[in-house]
Structure formats: C-alpha cells, structure tokens
Amino acid sequence: MGREEDVIEAGGDVERDFQQDEKPDFSGGAEEVVGMQELDPALDRKMHLVNNALDQIGWTNYHLKLFFLNGFGYGVDALQLSLQGIIAVQAVLEFQPSYDKGLTIALYMGMLIGALFWGFFADIIGRKIAFNISLFICSVFTIAAGAAPNWVGLGVLIAVAAFGAGGNLILDTAVFLEYLPSNKQWLLSLLPAWFGVGCTIAGLVAWGFMPNFSCSDASDCTRANNNGWRYLMYTMGAFIGVLAVARVTVIRLQETPKFLVGQGRDEEVVDNLQGIAKRYNRPCNLTLAQLEACGTVNSAHSTNRFSVGEFMVHLRSLFLTKKMGFTTMLLWLSWTSIGLAYPLFNVFLPYYLASRGVQFGVTSSFETWRNYALVQVCGIFGPVLGAFMCNWRPLGRKYTMVIGALITMAFFFAYSQVKSQTENIAYSCVISFTLEIYYGVLYGYTAESLLSAHRGTANGIAVAFCRLGGTFSSVVATYADPSTTGPVFVCAALYGGLALFAVLFPFEPYGKRAA
Structure with a gap:
C-alpha cells in the first residue's frame, strides 16, 4: 500500500481506463458502495476493472x-x-x-x-x-x-x-x-x-x-x-x-471473480470472465495485463491462511x-x-x-x-x-x-x-x-x-x-x-x-x- 506512486506509474494504461470509465454506460453508475482507495489501492482498482467487465458482459x-x-x-x-x-x-x-x-x-x-x-x-x-x-x-x-x-x-x-x-x-x-x-x-x-x-x-x-x-x-x-x-x-x-x-x-x-481478485489469482479472473463472455457471445475487454498493472493486493489475507491471524484480518x-x-x-x-x-x-x-x-x-x-x-x-x-x-x-x-x-x-x-x-x-x-x-x-x-x-x-x-x-x-x-x-x-x-x-x-x- 506504501508504493502507490509505483503502481500508478506501472499502470498508466489502467489509469487512463479509469479516467475514460468514470461514467461508463451502464445503469447504476461506476461508484463502488465501499471504496478501498486509501486502504488498498491495488484491490480497489482491480475491483473497479472486474465490475466494469461484469457490466460489459451483462445479464446472461x-x-x-x-x-x-x-x-x-x-x-x-x-x-x-x-x-x-x-x-x-x-x-x-x-x-x-x-x-x-x-x-x-x-x-x-x-x-x-x-x-x-x-x-x-x-x-x-x-x-x-x-x-x-x-x-x-x-x-x-x-x-x-x-x-x-x-x-x-x-x-x-x-x-x-x-x-x-x-x-x-x-x-x-x-x-x-x-x-x-x-x-x-x-x-x-x-x-x-x-x-x-x-x-x-x-x-x-x-x-x-x-x-x-x-x-x-x-x-x-x-x-x-x-x-x-x-x-x-x-x-x-x-x-x-x-x-x-x-x-x-x-x-x-467456478470460483467467483471477486474472490479470485482477493486471492491474487488474476489469470483465473480473466479466464473466468472471458469464458462467460465467449459462451454467451458477449464483449469483455478485461486483460491480465490490466489487472497486473494495478499492483499487489495487500489487505485480503494474512501470510498463513489457516490461522487465527487470518480470521483477525477478516474481522478487522x-x-x-x-x-x-x-x-x-x-x-x-x-x-x-x-x-x-x-x-x-x-x-x-x-x-x-x-x-x-x-x-x-x-x-x-x-x-x-x-x-x-x-x-x-x-x-x-x-x-x-x-x-x-x-x-x-x-x-x-x-x-x-x-x-x-x-x-x-x-x-x-x-x-x-x-x-x-x-x-x-x-x-x-x-x-x-x-x-x-x-x-x-x-x-x-x-x-x-x-x-x-x-x-x-x-x-x-x-x-x-x-x-x-x-x-x-x-x-x-x-x-x-x-x-x-x-x-x-x-x-x-x-x-x-x-x-x-x-x-x-x-x-x-x-x-x-x-x-
């Protein structure tokens, strides 16, 4: 979370996507209910991109x-x-x-x-x-x-x-x-x-x-x-x-794309959403490069998934x-x-x-x-x-x-x-x-x-x-x-x-x- 400038520099294309997608064409607007911009900017940006992809695919x-x-x-x-x-x-x-x-x-x-x-x-x-x-x-x-x-x-x-x-x-x-x-x-x-x-x-x-x-x-x-x-x-x-x-x-x-984002499994996120889009002949512009450019998610899990520390991460x-x-x-x-x-x-x-x-x-x-x-x-x-x-x-x-x-x-x-x-x-x-x-x-x-x-x-x-x-x-x-x-x-x-x-x-x- 302390390397936000590096993330922004590495993800210039993603930042431009954010600017272009501030008011995307879908019902309900682009703002997330709970934002993570200050707490975990990488997670916030990845979730934004996944939401864009879900809106692009639509109801199937x-x-x-x-x-x-x-x-x-x-x-x-x-x-x-x-x-x-x-x-x-x-x-x-x-x-x-x-x-x-x-x-x-x-x-x-x-x-x-x-x-x-x-x-x-x-x-x-x-x-x-x-x-x-x-x-x-x-x-x-x-x-x-x-x-x-x-x-x-x-x-x-x-x-x-x-x-x-x-x-x-x-x-x-x-x-x-x-x-x-x-x-x-x-x-x-x-x-x-x-x-x-x-x-x-x-x-x-x-x-x-x-x-x-x-x-x-x-x-x-x-x-x-x-x-x-x-x-x-x-x-x-x-x-x-x-x-x-x-x-x-x-x-x-398949595992939900938002769960996979928290796990850092970006490639599976893209495969999942692209698979749905292909099956139902829907567009989906999400790429692995876009997600990776957002940086590493830091707030979703502890170092040991099966521990009291993991539970405390979720509780906090x-x-x-x-x-x-x-x-x-x-x-x-x-x-x-x-x-x-x-x-x-x-x-x-x-x-x-x-x-x-x-x-x-x-x-x-x-x-x-x-x-x-x-x-x-x-x-x-x-x-x-x-x-x-x-x-x-x-x-x-x-x-x-x-x-x-x-x-x-x-x-x-x-x-x-x-x-x-x-x-x-x-x-x-x-x-x-x-x-x-x-x-x-x-x-x-x-x-x-x-x-x-x-x-x-x-x-x-x-x-x-x-x-x-x-x-x-x-x-x-x-x-x-x-x-x-x-x-x-x-x-x-x-x-x-x-x-x-x-x-x-x-x-x-x-x-x-x-x-």
Whole structure:
C-alpha cells in the first residue's frame, strides 16, 4: 500500500481506463458502495476493472441459473426452520421431553455454527466447495432425523442438518452478487422469495402427512400412530438431496471473480470472465495485463491462511473506518433483532394458528395445516415487492427496509385484536408478506455493504447473530406462552427497532456497485 506512486506509474494504461470509465454506460453508475482507495489501492482498482467487465458482459443465462441454484439454498434454510416448527408439536407428544423447546435451540445452534464455519471457510478456501457440499450434508441428516429414536437423538440430528443448511445464506448471497452486473444487484433482494417457496413446500407436504398420521393425545402417542412427522422429514430430506445434485450438475460453478481478485489469482479472473463472455457471445475487454498493472493486493489475507491471524484480518476488515464500523454494529443489532422476531412468528406459527383456531371453534388439524400453507404462500411475494421498491431511487435499500419494518410492526399490534378465524388467517398472511419485504432487502443490503475479500466471514458473523436471536426466541416463547399474544407484542416492538436501525445505516447501495 506504501508504493502507490509505483503502481500508478506501472499502470498508466489502467489509469487512463479509469479516467475514460468514470461514467461508463451502464445503469447504476461506476461508484463502488465501499471504496478501498486509501486502504488498498491495488484491490480497489482491480475491483473497479472486474465490475466494469461484469457490466460489459451483462445479464446472461448463467446468472439465471445462479438465481435458481442459489435460491435452492434460501429455500432449504427456510424449509429447515419450518420443519422444526412443524414437527415439534408431534415430537413432543411422542417423546414427552422435560424441555419442549429443545429442538429450537438445537436448530439455531446448528445454524449459528454453520454460519460461522461456512462463512470463514468460504473466504479461505473459496465459495465453490462449500456451495457444492452444504446441501448434501443437510439432506443426509434431515433423513436421519426422521428415524431418530429419542428426543436427544432428534435434537442432535436436527442440529447437524442445520449446520449444513446454515451456510447457505452466506454462500448464496456471495456467489450470486459476485457475478452480477451492477444494474441487476437489486435481484439479491429478490432471492429471499425462495424463503417463501421453501416454507410453502414444507407446509404443503405437512398438510398431506400431519393430519392423517399424527396422534392427538400424549397419553396414547407412540411411533406406530405418530409417523406423520417422520414421513415429512424423509420426504424433505430426499427433496433436499435432489436440489444438492442439481447444484453440481446443472452448472459447473467456478470460483467467483471477486474472490479470485482477493486471492491474487488474476489469470483465473480473466479466464473466468472471458469464458462467460465467449459462451454467451458477449464483449469483455478485461486483460491480465490490466489487472497486473494495478499492483499487489495487500489487505485480503494474512501470510498463513489457516490461522487465527487470518480470521483477525477478516474481522478487522469490518472496522477499517468509522463508517464501516458503525455499519457493522448496526448490522449486528439488526440481525440479532430479526433473529428473535422472525422465529417468534414463523417457527411458532403452528402454535398460534392452532390455539387461535380453537378459540374460534376450528379444531380440525386439516384446517390448521391448510391455513399454515396459505400463510407461507403469502411470504413468497414480500421479497418480490421489496426488490422492486429497493430499486426505486426515492426509496433505495434503506427506506424500503424502513417501510417494511413499520408496516409489519403495525400489523403485529393489530393481530393482537383478532376476533375471528377469518381475521386470524388474514392478519397472519399479511404479516408473512410484509415482514419478508424487510427481511429480503436486509439480506441484499448486508452483502452489498461488505467487502468481497471478507464477505463470507462478515456475513457469517451477522447471520450468526441472527441465529443467536433465534436461540433466545425459544426462551421468550417459554415464558411468554406462544398460544397468547405475548410473543406478538415482542415481535412488534422489535420491528420498530429495526426501522430505526435502517434509518441510521450510513451506506445506500442503490446506484452503486458492490466492492
């Protein structure tokens, strides 16, 4: 970093390219969300050139495939969350444990460890390996969980399956974003629509199994008359296995060009981007000479990739400037809050619907699971609206999150006044829709406001805070009975705080390019 003059002299052609490309012809402008000019000028210039190349290539069928394949990861993450909430009631009746919220803790601890492990792993080894194997781990242990002989065994298998699924949200955002042209970065906020797809699939399959193969009384609940939740786990585990196979057969993923830049593997960066351009008959003027003329990247890694020092390099990257440090703290607060609020509604939704249904004279398990499926379908469309809103200049990412959080807060408060089964379903559907507006854009904002070389670790830590909040949700639900409105009021207050955090975010990624 101390030889900037030499770099500029060696890279005169690149400097002229920078001057010519200050206002290139693409939607969104040439400025990066987070600049590294003063911290690592070589990395900043190389990232600028890679972004120019991605914009020149534009949107292709390769990106469309990535949207679906990365979406599978989002869907599986949500599916795991839903499965735990769905099977918990029946598993408790069968095993009669001393602490009936144990599965929630097991799930979130597995996802917490998975987020940290896969995030750090992705920054050291790369996105490709983790992307290809995480769903296989999730598939195997989801199927195994269906055969669990006792409560402890079920909790352990759920935790390992969650460990596999837990890295997907980190990997999927990184892989997709680091290939996107800048005028399509808003699609990162559309990706969470797959959350709703995953929840809906779990709900529909549960609707088929749970009413017909479940016991209703703890005094007479055995494996013989309570196999519905096991059938559900077998089916969903096999389904995840199919998605895992699709990931390695539909597309042969190469390491993302922005990860390769941080690794100093300039030749692979050029080969990767030129290969895509050639395959889809698109222009790409990036050359190896241009990247090499920018100098050597100094800030991305330590001398020993497998060390505490390497982790500290990635951790310190979150606080390189006051602005970045403030963003990091707000992201951690936001993810912890949403991690507490989201499961209080989504994971414990079967409890809400069942208890409210009883109040309003609905005792059929068939109707309960039908209603659950309806609520999950509505969640698909929240990120769709959020993605279009955040790509509108007056709102951008920040104020789309503010609107989504405030509307969700209002409907949570209104939900406490429900007086009929129709209102019960209507409000649940609306909340499922509005909370996904906020949640979807938060995922996109987090990835866009992080540096590529440290994106996996930074995103992993943020999502780990989300999982920690999810673990606490089981404690809140224990003392605030999920069959009452207590957790609903907690959710409403948390969404009010999330709106405030969104206002305070210093970066606005709209119209800028991810670093």
